[in-house]
Amino acid sequence: MTPSPSLRVCALYPDLMNIYADRGNLLVFERRCAWRGIGFELSASSLGDSLDGAAHDLYYIGGGQDRDQILCAEDLHEHKHLALHEAASRGAVVLGVCGGYQLLGGSYVLEGDTLAGVELLPLHTVREPAPRLTGNLAIEVLLDGSPRVLAGFENHGGRTHLDAGCEPLGRVLKGHGNDGRSGYEGARAGNVIGTYLHGPLLPKNAWFADWLIATALGVDHSELAPLDDSFERAAHESARRAAGLPAA
Amino acid sequence: MTVLLAPKLALARGAGALSRLRGGGATSLPGKLLVRMEPHAISALAARLRFGCTLISATNGKTTTAALAASVLERGGVSLVHNQAGANMAGGIASTLLAASRTRGRIDGELGLFEVDELWLDRLLAELRPRAVLLGNLFRDQLDRYGELDTIAERWSRALATPVGARVRLLCNADDPLVADLGRERGALYFGVEDDSLTLSRMAHAADAKHCRRCGSPYTFDAVYLGHLGHYRCDSCGQARPSPAVFATDVRLQGVRAARFRLHTPAGQAEVALALPGLYNVYNALAAAALCTALDVPLEQIVEGLRDTAAAFGRAETVTVAGRPAQILLIKNPAGANEVLRTLALEGGEHELLGVLNDRTADGHDVSWIWDADFELLAGRVRRAVCSGTRAAELALRLKYAGVEPGRIELVEDLPRALDIAAGGEREQPLYVLPTYTAMLALRELLVRRGEATSSWR
Numbered sequence: 001m002t003p004s005p006s007l008r009v010c011a012l013y014p015d016l017m018n019i020y021a022d023r024g025n026l027l028v029f030e031r032r033c034a035w036r037g038i039g040f041e042l043s044a045s046s047l048g049d050s051l052d053g054a055a056h057d058l059y060y061i062g063g064g065q066d067r068d069q070i071l072c073a074e075d076l077h078e079h080k081h082l083a084l085h086e087a088a089s090r091g092a093v094v095l096g097v098c099g100g101y102q103l104l105g106g107s108y109v110l111e112g113d114t115l116a117g118v119e120l121l122p123l124h125t126v127r128e129p130a131p132r133l134t135g136n137l138a139i140e141v142l143l144d145g146s147p148r149v150l151a152g153f154e155n156h157g158g159r160t161h162l163d164a165g166c167e168p169l170g171r172v173l174k175g176h177g178n179d180g181r182s183g184y185e186g187a188r189a190g191n192v193i194g195t196y197l198h199g200p201l202l203p204k205n206a207w208f209a210d211w212l213i214a215t216a217l218g219v220d221h222s223e224l225a226p227l228d229d230s231f232e233r234a235a236h237e238s239a240r241r242a243a244g245l246p247a248a
Numbered sequence: 249m250t251v252l253l254a255p256k257l258a259l260a261r262g263a264g265a266l267s268r269l270r271g272g273g274a275t276s277l278p279g280k281l282l283v284r285m286e287p288h289a290i291s292a293l294a295a296r297l298r299f300g301c302t303l304i305s306a307t308n309g310k311t312t313t314a315a316l317a318a319s320v321l322e323r324g325g326v327s328l329v330h331n332q333a334g335a336n337m338a339g340g341i342a343s344t345l346l347a348a349s350r351t352r353g354r355i356d357g358e359l360g361l362f363e364v365d366e367l368w369l370d371r372l373l374a375e376l377r378p379r380a381v382l383l384g385n386l387f388r389d390q391l392d393r394y395g396e397l398d399t400i401a402e403r404w405s406r407a408l409a410t411p412v413g414a415r416v417r418l419l420c421n422a423d424d425p426l427v428a429d430l431g432r433e434r435g436a437l438y439f440g441v442e443d444d445s446l447t448l449s450r451m452a453h454a455a456d457a458k459h460c461r462r463c464g465s466p467y468t469f470d471a472v473y474l475g476h477l478g479h480y481r482c483d484s485c486g487q488a489r490p491s492p493a494v495f496a497t498d499v500r501l502q503g504v505r506a507a508r509f510r511l512h513t514p515a516g517q518a519e520v521a522l523a524l525p526g527l528y529n530v531y532n533a534l535a536a537a538a539l540c541t542a543l544d545v546p547l548e549q550i551v552e553g554l555r556d557t558a559a560a561f562g563r564a565e566t567v568t569v570a571g572r573p574a575q576i577l578l579i580k581n582p583a584g585a586n587e588v589l590r591t592l593a594l595e596g597g598e599h600e601l602l603g604v605l606n607d608r609t610a611d612g613h614d615v616s617w618i619w620d621a622d623f624e625l626l627a628g629r630v631r632r633a634v635c636s637g638t639r640a641a642e643l644a645l646r647l648k649y650a651g652v653e654p655g656r657i658e659l660v661e662d663l664p665r666a667l668d669i670a671a672g673g674e675r676e677q678p679l680y681v682l683p684t685y686t687a688m689l690a691l692r693e694l695l696v697r698r699g700e701a702t703s704s705w706r
Binding site for chain 2: 020027065132134136155199200204228231232234237239
């Protein structure tokens with residue numbers, strides 16, 4: 001099977017939900033496609049815009065300030081809820097990072113307000129008066145059967161609780177994860193993935209970027225041409241070290 | 249309290265001397281100790297300042313703005329107590345006051361000039377009871393420490409609404425919507441830029457404060473100069489950029505060395521030649537001019553003081569590394585880094601860079617921010633980039649994804665070795681060194697040890 005000619009990415013609220021340099025993740029998709037001769041199309045859908053659930057292979061939503069997150073929660077509910085469900089049901093990748101992850105769940109209780117989520121992931125999030133969960137984070141994930149490590153940084157006030165039967169993205173090796181207690185990080189339902197590994201998670205976890213690209217294109221990972229990832233591997237090692245993990 | 253203060257001052261001073269003997273910089277240690285023994289020592293010592301004190305806070309430009317204001321004020325014969333080494337939390341300010349304090353309740357200095365960390369402004373405002381507070385800008389910075397911009401603006405707003413806060417003369421950047429809003433309805437003196445030739449074609453990716461602090465609607469920007477600084481209005485609630493009393497027109501940026509502009513104040517207008525580069529330093533100069541205007545300094549003295557300010561270490565200072573000229577440009581957050589990159593892009597030809605990315609506490613443990621900085625501005629203009637520091641690989645990766653050919657990027661974590669390799673390039677060409685904060689301090693120590701820079705910590 002030949003890869004489809006283009007990876008079509010839609011960034012949700014890139015003007016608002018971008019607080020931890022989320023554009024780094026989009027840049028990784030763009031470059032890694034270009035280096036392989038795979039086309040790349042980036043569109044954006046922000047406040048008030050409609051969303052086409054059939055037009056994109058990968059939907060991305062990043063993190064934002066409380067005020068912006070509230071605006072986006074309302075807008076998601078009003079303008080994008082159905083399209084995201086349509087996208088997920090046909091197997092498109094939906095990736096939520098930090099604030100975006102919280103909005104993919106059922107609800108987010110934030111200082112008395114309850115924000116309705118998109119309900120793509122069976123989980124709910126509560127902002128606790130306790131300190132934010134901040135620091136380097138490393139998790140072990142099982143995406144294709146064999147354990148791999150994702151390393152990065154987390155910074156969130158919300159505690160995310162997975163509903164019964166909700167599959168976590170991974171197991172916390174170092175750091176806090178979903179709620180600082182359960183030992184789990186992120187969530188996954190099919191190709192819908194949420195994680196607190198924020199901002200530019202993909203540059204230093206290039207294997208995961210490739211997994212997402214392959215999954216979004218509907219091809220096997222082995223069909224993607226290999227790239228010279230020496231800097232990517234060095235950055236991954238450095239993120240692992242920062243989190244307190246021994247070298248791979 | 250004063251009776252009991254003297255022995256505590258002596259004790260804290262002794263601890264500082266001891267730490268210096270052991271080779272520590274000790275800029276905030278004696279002050280920390282003093283505040284632990286006497287929680288209101290800062291208040292007691294600041295009360296000795298005949299002309300009171302002034303505070304400067306901002307995400308970017310605190311140290312340079314304070315240096316510019318100091319140059320102007322000292323020219324007028326005012327003797328300052330100034331935390332010029334940049335230690336800007338309670339410990340650093342207490343240390344500065346301690347170093348200036350003398351016996352029998354005296355202090356060596358008339359006016360306090362303090363740069364203050366954004367998160368310490370509320371507490372230090374209450375202690376220092378300043379006559380004037382200057383608020384320069386708020387950009388996203390070290391989110392793991394500072395949190396969201398809205399949160400800082402809210403803290404500042406509450407501090408300014410306290411009885412002590414309500415009395416201060418407030419100086420605000422008119423071009424920063426978040427900061428300008430704090431000065432409304434209280435007669436703040438505003439400063440800003442009025443030069444359409446500087447308008448950027450689009451807002452930088454990392455721009456913040458794009459929505460009205462009052463009603464949440466998006467601002468309409470008629471001009472964007474730097475990050476989210478510019479001329480804006482809210483079409484929904486009608487709030488707009490206040491018109492500044494101190495402003496710059498006819499701004500001319502002269503590469504990495506200098507900038508000129510026409511300075512307007514209520515007292516008249518004059519040509520300013522700055523020995524500092526970039527629009528960000530024009531903003532710093534305007535901020536210093538506004539502060540000095542509020543302190544009734546004559547325009548001529550302001551212009552001379554601004555002109556005679558040399559770059560501080562790491563803030564565009566030029567040093568020699570192994571016989572080669574090197575310019576050190578501190579980068580610590582996206583907005584600041586973007587201005588440095590924009591300024592470097594003004595210089596023609598291909599550049600040789602040494603980038604040093606650390607993730608220690610003072611740098612922020614989270615290095616995500618480099619993905620918000622527009623290294624793309626230099627892609628295609630890099631002859632060689634040596635990447636160093638505790639997170640060197642992440643910086644190398646950032647440059648690669650920005651479009652710098654991987655073959656031109658060298659990854660050398662160890663700083664002394666990276667410096668040697670970087671300095672060994674085209675010897676006639678300047679080397680541009682872009683370090684984060686702790687990397688800048690390490691670099692400085694290294695150069696002092698090699699006899700290529702002088703130690704000027706006081």
